[in-house]
Amino acid sequence: MEEMQLLDAVERYIANEMPAEERAFFEQLRKTNPEVDQLVVEHTMFLQQMDRFSDWKQYKSTLHEVHVQLAEAGSIQEKAPKATIVQLWKKYQRVVAVAASIAGITALTISAIAYYFAPKPASEIRLLSQELANVKINQKRTDQKVDQALMNHTPSFRPPANPKSGGTGFLIDGKGYLVTSSHIVADADSVYIQNTKGDFFKVSTLYVNKQTDIAVLKIVDSRYQPIKILPYALQKNTADLGEEIFTMGFPRPTSEIVYNRGYLSAKTGYNGDTSTYQLAISANPGNSGGPIFNHSGEVIGILSSKQNTAEGVVFSSRTKNIFTALHEIRKDSTNEDRIKLLLPSSIKGLDRVQQIKKIEDCMFMVIRY
Amino acid sequence: MKTDPREIALLEGLAKNDRQAIETIYKQHYNMVQALIINNNGSTDDARDVFQEAMIVLYEKARSGTFELNCLLKTYIYSVCRRLWLKRLQQQQKFVSNIDVVSETVPVEDELEAHGQRNTEFQMMEKAMQHIGEPCRSLLEAFYIQKRNMLDIAGHFGYTNADNAKNQKYKCLMRLKKLFFAAYKNNTP
Numbered sequence: 001m002e003e004m005q006l007l008d009a010v011e012r013y014i015a016n017e018m019p020a021e022e023r024a025f026f027e028q029l030r031k032t033n034p035e036v037d038q039l040v041v042e043h044t045m046f047l048q049q050m051d052r053f054s055d056w057k058q059y060k061s062t063l064h065e066v067h068v069q070l071a072e073a074g075s076i077q078e079k080a081p082k083a084t085i086v087q088l089w090k091k092y093q094r095v096v097a098v099a100a101s102i103a104g105i106t107a108l109t110i111s112a113i114a115y116y117f118a119p120k121p122a123s124e125i126r127l128l129s130q131e132l133a134n135v136k137i138n139q140k141r142t143d144q145k146v147d148q149a150l151m152n153h154t155p156s157f158r159p160p161a162n163p164k165s166g167g168t169g170f171l172i173d174g175k176g177y178l179v180t181s182s183h184i185v186a187d188a189d190s191v192y193i194q195n196t197k198g199d200f201f202k203v204s205t206l207y208v209n210k211q212t213d214i215a216v217l218k219i220v221d222s223r224y225q226p227i228k229i230l231p232y233a234l235q236k237n238t239a240d241l242g243e244e245i246f247t248m249g250f251p252r253p254t255s256e257i258v259y260n261r262g263y264l265s266a267k268t269g270y271n272g273d274t275s276t277y278q279l280a281i282s283a284n285p286g287n288s289g290g291p292i293f294n295h296s297g298e299v300i301g302i303l304s305s306k307q308n309t310a311e312g313v314v315f316s317s318r319t320k321n322i323f324t325a326l327h328e329i330r331k332d333s334t335n336e337d338r339i340k341l342l343l344p345s346s347i348k349g350l351d352r353v354q355q356i357k358k359i360e361d362c363m364f365m366v367i368r369y
Numbered sequence: 370m371k372t373d374p375r376e377i378a379l380l381e382g383l384a385k386n387d388r389q390a391i392e393t394i395y396k397q398h399y400n401m402v403q404a405l406i407i408n409n410n411g412s413t414d415d416a417r418d419v420f421q422e423a424m425i426v427l428y429e430k431a432r433s434g435t436f437e438l439n440c441l442l443k444t445y446i447y448s449v450c451r452r453l454w455l456k457r458l459q460q461q462q463k464f465v466s467n468i469d470v471v472s473e474t475v476p477v478e479d480e481l482e483a484h485g486q487r488n489t490e491f492q493m494m495e496k497a498m499q500h501i502g503e504p505c506r507s508l509l510e511a512f513y514i515q516k517r518n519m520l521d522i523a524g525h526f527g528y529t530n531a532d533n534a535k536n537q538k539y540k541c542l543m544r545l546k547k548l549f550f551a552a553y554k555n556n557t558p
Contacts, residue, residue: 004539046546047513052487053494054514059386059428063421066391076399091410 006036010043163367168249168290169193169217170299171362172234172322173339174227176219179322180289180366181304182208185215193219193364194255201364207329212275212321213304215289216329216339217366231358232291233345234319235298239264244295245279247303248356250365251286257363259356260287262314264300269315270307277301279314289366292316297347297355376442383424384431394424398443402450409454419457423449426477426484440475448474452481490553497548505541512538 012018013026030037070076089096169180178193185191191203201221208215239245246261262281269276279292283306292301301316326339347355382390402423403416411419426449430438438445451474498506504526511522523534 004536007539007542008535042550046549049490049494049549050513053491054516055386055432056425056491057514059425060421062386062388062391063395063424066388066395067417067421070392070395070399076395076403090408 006039007043010036010040011047013040014044014047163192163369164188165368166250166253166286167288167366167368168286168303169364169366170289170291170359171227171230171364172216172326172341174230175339176224176226177206177339178203178217178219178364178366179291179302179325180215180217181302181317182210182213182215183304184289184366185217185368186210188368190369191217192367192369193217194367195364196255196257196360198255199223203366207325209321209325212324213317214302214321214325216322216325227362229346230342230362231345231347231355232293232297232299232362233343234322234341235294235300236319236323238267238318239277239294239300241265241267243300245281245292245300246352247281247283247287247290247292248359248363249283249287249290249303250363251284255365257360258287265313270305273315275321276304276315276317279303279316280312281314282312283314290363293355293359296349297345297359373441376438379442380427380431380438383428386428391424394427394442394446395420398446401443401447405447405450406454410458411454415454415457419450419453420446422453422484425488426480429484429487430480444473444475445477448477449481452477456481493552494549497545497552500548501541501544504537505544508534508538509541509545 009018009026013023018026030040067076165184167181167184169178169184171177172179185205186208188205191205193201193203195201201219201224203217204220206216206218241264243264244261245264246259248257248259250256251258260281260283262279264277265280266278268274269278277292277300279301283303287303288305290303291299292303294300299319299322301318302322303314303316305315307313307315326341329339347358350358379390379394383394399416399420402420403413406416406419407413423446427446498509501509508522508526511517511525512519517525519531519534519538522538523529523531526534526537528534528537
C-alpha cells in the first residue's frame with residue numbers, strides 16, 4: 001500500500017500537481033532517501049516514454065486516417081498507376097535480362113561453331129581457282145618440255161609412223177655395225193634402229209644373207225656416239241648341248257628390252273640344218289635378230305625363227321655365219337668398212353644382272369619401213 | 370539552402386499533430402513516393418508504409434525543434450523513402466542492386482538511425498502493452514494516452530470508486546514497467 005501511495009506521490013510530483021508544502025516535504029524526502037530519488041528518475045523517464053508513445057500512436061492514427069480520407073477523396077491514387085504487365089516487367093526485368101543474355105551468348109556460340117564447321121563455299125571456289133591456275137602453269141611447263149623434246153629430236157630423225165615390222169639387233173663393232181636377222185630388213189624401204197632410251201638412228205644395210213638369215217647393218221646417223229669397247233664377244237667354237245643360254249629382244253612395240261633364258265636343246269636346226277641350233281627358250285615376234293648368249297656372255301647365235309608345229313622350239317643362226325658374212329664384206333673391194341671384232345668377253349664371270357646392264361646399251365630395236 | 374517558410378510552417382504543424390499539415394504534405398508528395406516504391410519491386414501497401422514512416426521521421430525532426438531541412442521538403446522525403454525502401458528490400462533479401470536515382474537525394478543516415486532507435490523503443494512499449502492484457506491495457510491507455518481522470522475511468526470501467534480504479538491501475542502499471550524495463554535493458558547495451 002505504501003508503495004502505491006509513493007508512486008502516486010511521484011506521479012503527482014512529476015505532473016507538478018503537489019501543493020507547495022507537500023512538494024517541499026517530498027523534495028526533502030528525495031534528498032534523504034536515494035531509493036525515492038531513483039524511483040522519481042525512473043518514473044520520469046517512463047512517463048516521458050509513455051508520453052512519446054502516446055503521441056506517436058496518435059500521430060500514426062492521424063496519418064492512417066488522412067491516408068484513407070485522401071484515398072477516398074481521390075487526391076492520391078491508391079491503385080497502381082502502372083499496368084500489371086509493366087509491374088511484372090519491372091519485377092522480372094533482371095531475370096529476363098539474364099535469360100536474354102544467356103540466350104544471346106548461346107546463339108552466338110552456336111553460330112560461331114556452325115560457321116567454323118560448316119563448309120565454306122566462297123573460299124573453296126577460291127582454292128579451286130588457285131588449283132586451276134596451278135594446272136594451267138603445269139600445262140605450260142609440260143608444253144615447254146614437249147617443245148624442248150621436239151627441238152632435241154629433229155623431225156628428220158623421227159621416222160614416219162606405221163613401220164612394216166620390227167626385230168632386234170646388236171652391235172658387233174662399237175663404231176656402229178650391227179647384226180640382225182635378214183628377214184627383218186628384207187624388202188625394206190628404209191631401216192631405223194631405236195635404243196633403249198628411245199633415240200632413233202638411221203641405218204643402211206651392208207650385207208644380207210637369206211640362207212643363213214643374217215644381215216649386217218651400219219649406223220649412218222651423225223648423232224650416234226660410238227662405243228669403244230663392247231662388253232661381249234662372238235664365240236668361235238660350237239656350243240655344247242644343254243648349255244645354258246639367254247637372250248634379249250624387243251617383242252613389244254615400245255623400245256622396252258625383254259630378257260629370256262633357256263638352254264641349247266640340239267646342235268642342229270630344223271630338219272638337221274647344221275647352220276642353226278635348236279633352242280628351248282620362249283620367243284615372240286620381235287625377238288628375231290636377238291643375240292643368243294652363253295653364260296659367260298659370248299654370242300653363240302642369232303635368234304631367227306620358231307617352229308609352229310612344236311611348242312618351245314626356237315632356231316637360231318650360228319655365230320659362224322657372222323664370221324662368214326664379215327669375210328664376204330671384206331672381200332668386196334668397193335667396201336671400205338673395216339669391222340673389228342673383240343674376242344674376249346669382258347662380262348665373263350659377272351652375275352646375270354650386271355651382264356644385262358652392260359649388254360643393254362648395245363641392243364637396238366630394228367624397225368623396217 | 371534556406372528552407373521555404375511555408376514548409377517550416379508545415380513542419381511546425383506536424384509537431385503539433387496538426388491534421389491540416391499532414392494532409393497537405395500527403396497530397397503533395399505521396400504519389401511521388403508511391404511511384405518510387407512501385408517502380409522498384411514494391412506494392413501500394415509498401416508505398417503507404419514507407420511514406421508513413423517517412424512522415425514519422427519528419428514528425429520526430431519537427432518535435433526535436435529543428436525545422437531547417439537545408440533542402441526542399443520533397444528532396445528530403447524522397448531521400449528518406451529511398452533509404453527506408455532499400456533497407457526493407459535488404460531485409461527481405463530481394464534481388465536489388467541500387468534504386469536508380471531519379472531525383473537528387475540528401476544524406477539522411479543520422480536521422481534514420483535515431484528514428485530506428487526510437488522505433489524499437491516504441492515497439493517495446495507496444496509489445497509490453499499487449500502482454501499485460503485486458504483490462505490493464507485499456508485502463509492504462511485511458512489514463513496515460515487518452516489522459517482521462519480517475520473518476521471518469523472508474524465509471525467507464527465499472528469500478529465502485531476512484532480508489533479501486535487507482536489500485537487496479539497501480540498493479541497494471543507495475544507490470545507494464547516491469548515488462549518494459551526488462552525489454553529496455555535487453556535492447557540497450
